[in-house]
Amino acid sequence: MLKTVAAGFVFLGGFAIMVLEIAGARYLTKDFGGSFYIWISQIGVILIALALGYAIGGALADHFKRAAFLAPLLAVAGLFTMLIPNFTPPLLQAIVMRHPLDREISALWQKLDPALGSTLVFFLPCFVLAILSPYMIRLAARRLEQVGTISGLIYACSTVGSIAGVFVSGYVLIDFMGLSAIFRATGALILVLAVVSLLMDRWMGNSVEPLKS
Amino acid sequence: MKRICMKVALLLVALLGGIGRPHAAVVFEAHSPYHHVQVIDDGGIRLLSFNGTQETRMSLANPLLGHFEYTEFFHAPWVWNPEIKRVLMLGLGGGSIQRAYQHYYTNVMIESVEVDPVVIKVANEYFQVRETPTHKIHQHDGRTFLQRGRETYDVILVDAYTRSRYGSSIPPHLVTREFFAQASARLGTNGVLAYNVIGQLQGGRADIIGALYRTMKEVFPQVYLFPASSSLNVVIIATKSPVPYDYARVQREGRELIRSGKVKLPTFATRLRAFQNVTPRNASVSPVLTDDRAPVESLMRGTGFSD
Secondary structure (H helix, E strand, C coil): CHHHHHHHHHHHHHHHHHHHHHHHHHHHHHHHCCCHHHHHHHHHHHHHHHHHHHHHHHHHHHHHCCHHHHHHHHHHHHHHHHCHHHHHHHHHHHHHHCCCCCCCCCHHHHHHHHHHHHHHHHHHHHHHHHHHHHHHHHHHCCEHHHHHHHHHHHHHHHHHHHHHHHHHHHHHHHHHCCHHHHHHHHHHHHHHHHHHHHHHHHHHCCCCCCCEC | CHHHHHHHHHHHHHHHHHHHCCCEEEEEEEECCCCEEEEEEECCEEEEEECCEEEEEEECCCCCCCCCHHHHHHHHHHHCCCCCCEEEEECCCCCHHHHHHHHHCCCCEEEEEECCHHHHHHHHHHCCCCCECCEEEEECCHHHHHHHCCCCEEEEEECCCEEECCEEECCHHHCCHHHHHHHHHCEEEEEEEEEEEECCCCCCCCCHHHHHHHHHHHHCCEEEEEECCCCCEEEEEEECCCCCCCHHHHHHHHHHHHHHCCCCCCCHHHHHCCCECCCCHHHHHCCCCCCCCCCHHHHCCCCCCCC
């Protein structure tokens, strides 16, 4: 049961990450243009967020061992995501307009500005969502000889969620929904995960013990 | 001896060129961040190809000939503004329009905006598109350029869609109400916008042409269509002037431009006969495109969803 809940949890986390990456690429286009570098920055910045989230999330899991710890992080990430359409447009404008208007933007900044934009808008929620995978591995693993199986399951479910996120957002959401609606829905999904983490905590209590071999 | 050597060399070139494709030779090829760019010489015609489809055609004997028919609709803005001085063109490609404007309207200042540096280089080296005192090229995204600039233009021409074997695609940030509002802000009081797109003019399904027509109508008081006869291209013209022009008025203004010598394009009168001032049938079922929602991928594949 615990394994199933953890797997579903990281599935939804992985889904949200890729919806943010794909819808985000379209979102940044109005400010940075239809440039190739939008994709470079979306992919690169989100991978940085994942790497940091994995590393820090793993350490936090060993230290706190409670699912409730995730709730405030997810609440912040969820609210942040819901409000992307409200607070990010002036920030992105500031990145573009900080260059003198009478001169062309240098080739270097044409490449790096979209990465600044990606970082500002998408780093935080993706970082928090990346924490979920190592955290769930720690919560769901009971015995040392299961760690391989559990971590494999968690990796796989998170990745399958991401795959779904890519295709659903690219093939369906972009056609049917506006970008602000997509961000609001994704933010709401992350808030749901925050609530689920509280429920998990109540259900598991203090049952995360030191791993036994 | 020298002559024989030349002849042998020419023969060899002809033979080698003929092995793959008869009469066609790839004279330049590169992968840019945006396209697989090829320049192909084929039977006296030079082609610019992006991802295997033709973007520009130019006669090698006379670079003012060989171009696609739709590019001549970009001369139509003269009908609405006979005093054009400054033109902004988003999308360079092989520069058919720039070449024609430089040739026919020597007093007009042109600025071109092209995002792909490889395309700028190829246009210069293979399609005789030069930076001159009256033609400036900016390597920039079209929308960011509009947003950051201050100067106003009499005409803005947009030719930014690309094609591949899987159909056409158009940059989603260059189709929205917000984009047209930015373009309108950069046009003078009598400004004219001309926009090339490929799609269905008839038919009841949501389509990019219906969507663009509706979207442009939200920003510009008058919107007209120039469908090409030899392809599915349609050039949509939008004017800041609220005065409606009908078919007779357009032909009359056209004759006057030819008579006064302001427009010397030989096919001008013929092209103006493509003028239509009717709302496309699919406009009512196509969405207004916004930065928030611009599903261009499905609209360009005939699988668009109604509003």
